[in-house]
Amino acid sequence: MSAGYLPLLRCICAGLLLPLAQGAQAQSAAPLSVIDWLDSPTPQAQLPRAPVKRKMTQPKPIAEPAVANSGTAPQVTTRPLDAGAPPVVGLAPPSMTGMQADIWAGSDVSVIGRSIATLPDLDLPAANALLYTLLLSEASAPANDAAAQDKLTKARVEKLMMLGAVDPALALVEQAGGPASPVLFDLWMQLSLLVGTEDTACGALSRGAHLTSDTGTKVFCAARAGDWEDAALTLGSAKALSLLPRSTLDALDRFLNPDVFEDAPPLATPTRMDPLTFRLFESIGEPLPTGPLPRTYAFADLRDISGWKSQLEAAERLTRAGALPDNRLLGLYTDRKAAASGGIWDRVRAVQRLDAALDDENSESVAKALPSVWRQMQSAELEVSFATSFSPRLAAVSLTDNAAALQARIGMLSPDYETVAAGLADGISLGEDTALIRAVASGEVAGDAPSTPLPRAIYDAFSSPEPRPEWIEMARNRQLGEALLGTLRSLNEGARGDSRALREALGTLRSLGLEDTARRAALQILLLGRAP
Secondary structure, eight states, X not given: OOGGGSSOOOOSOTTOOOGGGTOOOOOOSSOOOHHHHHTSSOOOOOOOOOOOOOOOOOOOOOOSOSOOSOSSOOOOOOOOTTOOSOXXXXXXXXXXXXXXXXXXXXXXXXXXXXXXXXXXOOSOHHHHHHHHHHXXXXXXXXXXXXXXXXXXXXXXXXXXXXXXXXXXXXXXXXXXTGGXXXXXXXXXXXXXXXXXXXXXXXXXXXXXXXGOOOHHHHHHHHHHTTOHHHHHHHHHHHHHHTOSOHHHHHHHHHHHOTTTTTTSOOOOOOSSOOHHHHHHHXXXXXXXXXXXXXXXXXXXXXXXXXXXHHHHHHHHHHHHTTOSOHHHHHHHHTSSOOOSOSTHHHHHHHHHHXXXXXXXXXXXXXXXXXXXHHHHHHHHTOHHHHHHHHHHHHHTSOOOHHHHHHHHHHHHTSTTHHHHHHTOOTTOOOSTTHHHHHHHXXXXXXXXXXXXXXXXXXXXXXXXXXXXXXXXXXXXXXXXXXXXXHHHHHHHHHHTTOHHHHHHHHHHHHHTTOHHHHHHHHHHHHHHXXXX
């Protein structure tokens, strides 16, 4: 695993119970997320079990006639005797996620790839957390086939890139053998360009020219190695044959011949962006703003060479997508004094005021600072990240009236929602769905059903869950990953107002043992109020 991977996001899917996915596991009292676990020291290895001595016995005779039910030849799966267990690719082991390595084994790898690629941006942090767990879990490919494993890995890595989770994507492709795989090398190169480790990738290419057919990469790496003649010759061929987009050709030309273009006007911003072109523009002294670009490129602004404001904006953007740990954003908020006013600077000041009040253990100052910082978090849609970072400290402060209600709301959006619900005073109001919010947090839904569609769907899913039968059947047939992708799609539609999809998605999650994910998703829908 690369060292750059360690600062990662906080997901909520640790300790998941998957009784239909071969082997239920008990949830820990304080579960770690997939990405928080990767950001922590190496977990303790399980102690080896002592060998069990068994007494040899004679097999019992079979009391059935030695005949088959039909004359059809059975399907037989073969593997060399020395092949061992199917290879797995992933960063989070089953002991951490609760998911077995065969979650994709019964699916068609082409179907999996399309399902991952077409999954839309998820609105709920709980849904994003489950998606990251799914993409990062150790898993084997269907049919124990190397080509299928490469295809599955490529789909997982490309989705992580799209989400902006560049570090985990890089670690995953490296673990899968990207530096030596013609199928995965181009992805590894793109990620290396984004994190600034392209020299390592170019070194691998110099030892194996067969790894890529990308002309731009060949020109770039030849230039990085000081082989200017080869780089210029390859670029000339690329121009003559139009092997690359005009924007990339122009950037490569200036990269190879900086003296020729010293007084030339800046290049136009490309209409389509790729990591090589992005890095070339930076190398020729014309860095591009990442705001208008896909989320992947925001990762570049987290480097120390970027200004603090750019780092803050990139961190907020990536945290909304679950691609950064919550404490990374908090660390940036409190890094230094705000340089101006308005916009993101007001958010920085509000967080710093609350942080200082909590450090002083001054309940009056906390009550005064809390409403302002909460409004700022709502405007940036970072409520859940804020709750995860601040709820434990807020819980230690005694507040009253409106501040106490806001304290409870924040606690319900944190991983400690069940503890918060258990200690909630009777007079605290969380809005018109207060009773349902308390019930979902405690896991015991009873009483009268709400009249509005989404709360009613949540009530039904927790009082009498009705999962979608095909997803449960898929989970039984070693297609759990595919079933969860369908469930996430349905959960996203439910969060946007489709009550039937919400009821089925929550019911399926609960039936598969993903109780924590189901509860957090329901609480986020009820408390964030973003559905149309």
